[in-house]
Amino acid sequence: MSAPAERRRTPPSAAERRPTPPNTAQRRERPRWPGPSLGPPAGRSGGQGCCAGSPRVPSWVAAEPWSERAGRRAPFRTLTRGLRPSLQARLSQPLHGPAASAGPPHTTTAAAAEAGVGGRAAGGKPAEGSGAEGREGRRAAPGVAMVVCPPTRYLVFFQYFGTKYSGVMETSNDQTLIGVQNYLEKAMQNLKPVAPVKFHISSRTDTGVHALCNSAHLDIQRAPGKPPFEEKQLVHGLNRHLKPEPICILNAHRVPSTFHARFSALSRTYVYRLLMGCSHHSEIPVFERDLCWAPGGGYLNVPAMQEAAQFLVGTHDFSTFRSLSSETPFQSPVRTVFQVDIQPSSGFLSHHYEHRGLEFWELKFRSRSFLYRQVRRMVGALVAVGQGKLTPHRIKELLELKDSRAFPPNAMAPPSGLFLKSVEYSEADLDTTVAPGE
Incomplete structure (x- = not known):
């Protein structure tokens, strides 16, 4: 609040607080900035009025000439007497910095407009960096454009x-x-x-x-x-x-911009979990449901399955072991399988139901890439071998047929027991060749 107002012992009346506008002749003689209201101090984002939530400043207050030396002329204290003290303090500050010589208070340099310093860029559109998303831009020095980093x-x-x-x-x-x-x-x-x-x-x-x-x-x-x-x-x-x-x-x-998660991968490893010893799916432990497959018929012939699995290792045409999809005509059916293992495993809290005679097994497959549903079809064929429905040598015959219609009907394993275990990349792309989860 101005000095004369501080010496008052009684608060001014409403009529005294209301600013008295100058007459028409005075308004015509005073130079005016193009804007309808006072602009903010240099280096601040603009908006409607001087600050968010403040009362709108009358246009005849904006006509008061600016002076970098003295800030405002003496009549300005009288004109702002009815405004809040915080707003009076902001309006009383003189212009500083490069924007003081660039033009009216609400204008900024081209670089500052690009950085969002003035709040609005050319064309009246909000500049990038203004508002809630432009706190970084508002903290930047006026006249200095912000550097946009590449992705x-x-x-x-x-x-x-x-x-x-x-x-x-x-x-x-x-x-x-x-x-x-x-x-x-x-x-x-x-x-x-x-x-x-x-x-x-x-x-x-x-x-x-x-x-x-x-x-x-x-x-x-x-x-x-x-x-x-x-x-x-x-x-x-x-x-x-x-x-x-x-x-x-x-x-x-x-990673470098040339890296691609799909095409830069060296190999992928899938694991399929089998549960043996269940005569009915209702006997699967609650905590293992949707996490394994319990084939009917009791226990499987694991040695026969391991013998049959060796026919799947190597480079083959896996047309028999893929399901048809929209991408089938555009994909080569030739794939190289690096590894097929069948090993015993442990279930979640399995030591609490050891007396039930349940056994968990894992089938591991590793290749650079797989065809659509190839892993589930290979698991289903190996389980059929373990159940005695197919011989181990029949797996080799199915590979040689190269026809998806030759695959035994209803032999594909369900999705619930299949896990993508890991995706491996080279040391040139990552610090380690072993992906998490390996």
């Missing part, structure tokens, strides 16, 4: 419980079950990137298939003035917005 590419490893999803790939949101990718990209948008982010998934999984470790690459561009995400910062931020979904980001790596 940063990351490789993220993640896991999920696949029973409640339509698969890992993105689907339309109007479906009953949607893909894991929908939730990943929604969580990424909550981290406020400049442009929408797309996850490029390395390995596709179907409905009900789980992943101990899948991977994807993504390009993130942040707002001007903000540095790229640190790896741990990105992991924690995504996991925070993925709750309560059964999806978890394991870790992240910054």
Whole structure:
């Protein structure tokens, strides 16, 4: 508040507080800035009025000439007597910095407009960096343009419980079950990137298939003035917005812009869990449901299955062991399987029901890539061998037929016991060749 007002012992009346506008002749003689109201001090984002939530300043107050030397002429104290003390203090400040000589208070230099310093860029549109998203721009010095960093590419490893999803790939949101990718990209948008982010998934999984470790690459561009995400910062931020979904980001790596999560992978490893000793599916432990397959008929002939599995190792035409899809005409059926193992395993809390004689087994398959439903068909054929429905040598004959119609009907394994265990990359791309979960 001005000095004369401070010496009053009684508050001024409403008539005394109301500013008296100058007459018409005075308004015509005074130079006016083009704007209808006073602009903010230099280096501040503009809006309507001098500050958010403040009363609108009359146009005849804006006509008061500015002076960098004295701030305001003497009549200004009288004109602002009815305004709030905080607003009086802001309006009383003289112009400083480069904007003082550039023109009226609400204008900025071209570089400052690009950085969002003036709040509005050319054409009257909000400048990037103004408002709630432009705190970085408002802190920058006037006249200095903010540097826009190029997108940063990351490789993220993640896991999920696949029973409640339509698969890992993105689907339309109007479906009953949607893909894991929908939730990943929604969580990424909550981290406020400049442009929408797309996850490029390395390995596709179907409905009900789980992943101990899948991977994807993504390009993130942040707002001007903000540095790229640190790896741990990105992991924690995504996991925070993925709750309560059964999806978890394991870790992240910054990779070159030429890296591709799908085509740069050296190999992929799948594991299928079998439960033996159950005569009916109702005998499966509650904590193992949707996580394994219990084939009917009791125990399986594991040595015969191991013998048959060796026919699947190597480079073959796996046309018999793939399901037809829209991509079938465009994909080569030739694949190289590096490893097929059948080993005993342990179940969740299995020591509490050892007396029931249940046995868990894992079938592991490793290759650079697999055909559509190839793993589930190979598991189903090996289980048929263990049940005595097929001979081990029949697996070799099926490979030589090279016809998907030759596959035994209803022999494909269900998706509930299948897990994508890991995706492996070279040391040139990552610090280690072993992916999480391996």
